[in-house]
Amino acid sequence: MSDVARAAGVSLMTVSNVLNGRPNVGAETRLRVLEVVDELGYEINLAARRLRSGRTGTVSLIVPRFDHQYYSELAARISDVLAPEGLHLVVEQSGASRERELSALSLARLQQYDGVLLSAVGLDFQDLDRIHPDVPIVLLGEQDVPDRYHRVKMGNVTGARLATEHLVECGARRIAVLGGRLEAPHPEMATYRARGWAQALEAAGLSPDPSLAIPLESFSIAEARSAIRERVQGGLEVDGVLGVTDEVAIGAMAGLRDAGLVVPEDVQVVGFDNLRVSEHVGPGLTSVDPGHDAMVAHALRLLRQQMDNKGTTPEHVVSEVALVVRGSTRRPVNDRK
Amino acid sequence: MSDVARAAGVSLMTVSNVLNGRPNVGAETRLRVLEVVDELGYEINLAARRLRSGRTGTVSLIVPRFDHQYYSELAARISDVLAPEGLHLVVEQSGASRERELSALSLARLQQYDGVLLSAVGLDFQDLDRIHPDVPIVLLGEQDVPDRYHRVKMGNVTGARLATEHLVECGARRIAVLGGRLEAPHPEMATYRARGWAQALEAAGLSPDPSLAIPLESFSIAEARSAIRERVQGGLEVDGVLGVTDEVAIGAMAGLRDAGLVVPEDVQVVGFDNLRVSEHVGPGLTSVDPGHDAMVAHALRLLRQQMDNKGTTPEHVVSEVALVVRGSTRRPVNDRK
DNA sequence: TTGAAAGCGCTAACAA
DNA sequence: TTGTTAGCGCTTTCAA
Numbered sequence: 001m002s003d004v005a006r007a008a009g010v011s012l013m014t015v016s017n018v019l020n021g022r023p024n025v026g027a028e029t030r031l032r033v034l035e036v037v038d039e040l041g042y043e044i045n046l047a048a049r050r051l052r053s054g055r056t057g058t059v060s061l062i063v064p065r066f067d068h069q070y071y072s073e074l075a076a077r078i079s080d081v082l083a084p085e086g087l088h089l090v091v092e093q094s095g096a097s098r099e100r101e102l103s104a105l106s107l108a109r110l111q112q113y114d115g116v117l118l119s120a121v122g123l124d125f126q127d128l129d130r131i132h133p134d135v136p137i138v139l140l141g142e143q144d145v146p147d148r149y150h151r152v153k154m155g156n157v158t159g160a161r162l163a164t165e166h167l168v169e170c171g172a173r174r175i176a177v178l179g180g181r182l183e184a185p186h187p188e189m190a191t192y193r194a195r196g197w198a199q200a201l202e203a204a205g206l207s208p209d210p211s212l213a214i215p216l217e218s219f220s221i222a223e224a225r226s227a228i229r230e231r232v233q234g235g236l237e238v239d240g241v242l243g244v245t246d247e248v249a250i251g252a253m254a255g256l257r258d259a260g261l262v263v264p265e266d267v268q269v270v271g272f273d274n275l276r277v278s279e280h281v282g283p284g285l286t287s288v289d290p291g292h293d294a295m296v297a298h299a300l301r302l303l304r305q306q307m308d309n310k311g312t313t314p315e316h317v318v319s320e321v322a323l324v325v326r327g328s329t330r331r332p333v334n335d336r337k
Numbered sequence: 338m339s340d341v342a343r344a345a346g347v348s349l350m351t352v353s354n355v356l357n358g359r360p361n362v363g364a365e366t367r368l369r370v371l372e373v374v375d376e377l378g379y380e381i382n383l384a385a386r387r388l389r390s391g392r393t394g395t396v397s398l399i400v401p402r403f404d405h406q407y408y409s410e411l412a413a414r415i416s417d418v419l420a421p422e423g424l425h426l427v428v429e430q431s432g433a434s435r436e437r438e439l440s441a442l443s444l445a446r447l448q449q450y451d452g453v454l455l456s457a458v459g460l461d462f463q464d465l466d467r468i469h470p471d472v473p474i475v476l477l478g479e480q481d482v483p484d485r486y487h488r489v490k491m492g493n494v495t496g497a498r499l500a501t502e503h504l505v506e507c508g509a510r511r512i513a514v515l516g517g518r519l520e521a522p523h524p525e526m527a528t529y530r531a532r533g534w535a536q537a538l539e540a541a542g543l544s545p546d547p548s549l550a551i552p553l554e555s556f557s558i559a560e561a562r563s564a565i566r567e568r569v570q571g572g573l574e575v576d577g578v579l580g581v582t583d584e585v586a587i588g589a590m591a592g593l594r595d596a597g598l599v600v601p602e603d604v605q606v607v608g609f610d611n612l613r614v615s616e617h618v619g620p621g622l623t624s625v626d627p628g629h630d631a632m633v634a635h636a637l638r639l640l641r642q643q644m645d646n647k648g649t650t651p652e653h654v655v656s657e658v659a660l661v662v663r664g665s666t667r668r669p670v671n672d673r674k
Numbered sequence: 675t676t677g678a679a680a681g682c683g684c685t686a687a688c689a690a
Numbered sequence: 691t692t693g694t695t696a697g698c699g700c701t702t703t704c705a706a
Contacts, residue, residue, distance in 0.1 A: 011677045011678075045445070050700090066428065072409035079430045111382070222617070357685085388700085
């Protein structure tokens with residue numbers, strides 16, 4: 001920068017003012033500086049700027065895994081919204097293990113950004129309660145969090161209830177919740193969605209059969225596929241499957257096919273997330289749409305509030321869900337006259 | 338840091354030495370410092386460290402889109418390899434437009450990292466030739482690049498040839514290349530893969546019909562689906578489809594189904610990338626596996642070479658591809674006696 | 675509208 | 691083994 005200042009015959013401050021688009025620079029001076037910048041191929045040192053000013057122009061999104069589609073679609077959506085505002089998004093992977101998560105979340109890391117969107121499944125209430133980041137932060141996701149955090153979550157119970165009600169209406173009676181978990185030390189996605197499943201069954205007068213709540217470890221397509229195949233081949237009777245995510249539901253469709261069952265004739269399937277691919281697999285996957293765009297808008301509004309003035313009261317926002325009906329479920333029984 | 342030093346009764350340097358795990362610190366002193374660090378909740382300022390030392394402990398992967406599955410799987414793979422080495426991966430999206438790409442690639446941005454893996458589709462030879470980053474950088478991808486860059490690419494032509502040969506062996510005669518492009522200003526993924534398609538057809542004595550090379554803009558599932566549906570419904574005769582990516586092939590399978598055709602009985606389909614989902618869609622997608630792990634290993638080796646000693650001669654590595662046969666293609670005709 | 679001085683928090687180099 | 695000094699490249703503050 002001092003090279004530029006010298007070559008342009010101005011002071012460091014003038015160069016800085018030009019590069020930051022500040023108003024108090026003469027038009028002629030500005031041009032001369034820009035010319036020299038170009039000529040010398042000068043690029044600003046962001047580390048120095050950050051050290052001095054604190055600003056970085058960068059927001060971070062921290063997700064458990066890059067290769068879970070829900071997160072990569074989320075990242076793309078957020079990036080597309082931030083880019084026009086001049087903010088840059090970087091995505092980090094926390095690895096879903098508490099250890100890697102805590103390291104990714106060291107305050108040192110977080111402090112590098114103007115704001116952080118944190119979708120951390122491995123951290124529980126106490127972890128989050130212990131840390132006091134002074135970076136604007138919004139939590140995305142389903143775990144229980146201390147009140148002082150801003151947070152956006154899906155309508156998990158409602159969505160799972162909607163999905164299960166739909167299966168019941170379409171004639172399913174033995175409905176499994178693949179990836180669902182009836183009990184867990186901390187409430188999480190898998191328990192909330194299992195709760196919605198149980199609520200819908202009870203409301204329909206069908207008592208939830210615990211053997212139909214099939215827990216998963218990784219929620220991967222492959223795991224879901226073999227899990228449902230093994231249960232069905234082991235004699236489990238099923239005429240409906242609620243996958244706790246769309247990836248799980250896609251695995252379920254494959255596993256049911258493996259077992260010689262046809263979707264939706266023998267077994268109906270519903271997912272949760274409404275991924276972009278879901279429209280295009282098999283007969284089309286009926287899925288709970290979590291209101292992606294609204295969630296992103298909420299999250300960024302909450303983040304911006306904190307970035308602009310530190311004193312906002314924390315909000316907990318729950319997104320509105322909606323069922324998207326496709327070919328993996330049949331028509332409601334009432335419609336079939 | 339000076340607070341810590343004062344509270345522990347040592348100098349700044351000793352604190353720095355402890356935090357960096359440098360050897361020249363007495364065991365007792367180290368313990369005392371760590372205690373105070375814990376007590377005060379001190380966290381190092383990475384911006385300052387970066388400014389002073391240049392090191393960041395962070396590698397960046399720049400991809401066109403977060404939500405193209407190939408890239409998210411790539412990111413996860415790279416992150417999983419880097420994490421045990423104590424390096425952190427951040428992923429940035431360049432947006433596939435030249436403008437956003439150039440901004441994501443401003444040297445200022447790149448300089449923030451110890452190394453950069455760049456998968457940039459919008460930049461051409463001349464863009465890359467103009468910039469002279471002094472950060473270690475490895476290019477991933479299919480575009481033509483100046484010799485001075487290290488680069489890892491897929492065996493595009495070979496892979497597409499393998500895939501097309503397989504379709505021919507399995508009895509297909511009217512084979513479309515969906516997303517393929519016979520001519521383009523700069524060679525790119527879509528042209529290389531179309532070239533492999535054409536080579537295989539010619540070798541089999543089938544001359545490539547230009548109307549069977551169906552270009553796409555975004556290579557999205559939805560676009561691929563409607564493109565193939567419209568062609569087929571418009572009278573295009575096809576008994577095999579090579580999707581230039583697995584996402585395109587998944588779209589193709591959906592579009593063929595829309596048009597009333599059955600895979601693989603009426604039309605056989607092959608993809609390229611061997612995504613994790615591809616095993617689980619429809620009858621299972623036959624696909625070209627680009628050797629993901631080997632590519633990652635090559636790329637990180639080349640990056641590390643540059644990070645360790647600046648004077649390595651640039652390498653251009655081409656990964657070995659292999660065909661993974663699944664249900665979307667039939668058995669080779671010769672096997673069917 | 676422009677410039678000079680100070681310092682952000684850390685680490686390299688050297689000294690004790 | 692520990693400490694001192696200087697300065698990374700920028701921006702804030704204040705003065706001209």
